[in-house]
Amino acid sequence: MALKLCTYCIKYLLGILLFCAVIFSNVFFFLVLVAINANGLYVIDPLNVVILLGLKLEELSWDYAKPSQENNEDCLPCLFIQFCVIENGRRVSKILQIFSRQASQMDALINTFVDELKQRVAMYNEDHEFGDSSLPDADGRHNL
Numbered sequence: 001m002a003l004k005l006c007t008y009c010i011k012y013l014l015g016i017l018l019f020c021a022v023i024f025s026n027v028f029f030f031l032v033l034v035a036i037n038a039n040g041l042y043v044i045d046p047l048n049v050v051i052l053l054g055l056k057l058e059e060l061s062w063d064y065a066k067p068s069q070e071n072n073e074d075c076l077p078c079l080f081i082q083f084c085v086i087e088n089g090r091r092v093s094k095i096l097q098i099f100s101r102q103a104s105q106m107d108a109l110i111n112t113f114v115d116e117l118k119q120r121v122a123m124y125n126e127d128h129e130f131g132d133s134s135l136p137d138a139d140g141r142h143n144l
Contacts, residue, residue, distance in 0.1 A: 034079075034098060036109045038116065041081065043096070053096065055083050057114055064107035077103040 032052065033044040041060060043053040061082040067075040076099040084091050100106065
């Protein structure tokens with residue numbers, strides 16, 4: 001019952017949209033809050049009040065997937081979040097799959113904020129196109 005109630009909720013708190021979602025870890029799953037704002041995406045454990053994952057928009061890739069069985073109300077849409085971490089001194093790519101009825105809204109929010117970020121970067125580059133030394137290095141972080 002709590003799972004069904006949580007998958008429908010959206011809360012607005014301090015400029016951050018919080019979505020209830022489900023994450024599967026091996027064969028286990030748990031409820032999380034997903035907070036998305038203009039700076040990034042955060043996955044929060046609401047029971048222990050802990051931020052499990054925080055990523056800047058420049059640090060992630062994402063994809064939205066519709067349910068494989070759209071007529072089955074137990075089959076939820078999901079958002080895939082890909083990001084890199086350092087494990088044993090090596091850079092490793094991780095994928096987090098978040099199941100939520102609000103996955104399409106999460107996708108739309110991330111798209112909107114990334115588009116705004118791209119516009120800000122483009123405006124910055126236009127303003128500093130004559131070799132300003134304060135321009136960030138081309139390290140791929142602006143390649144959204």
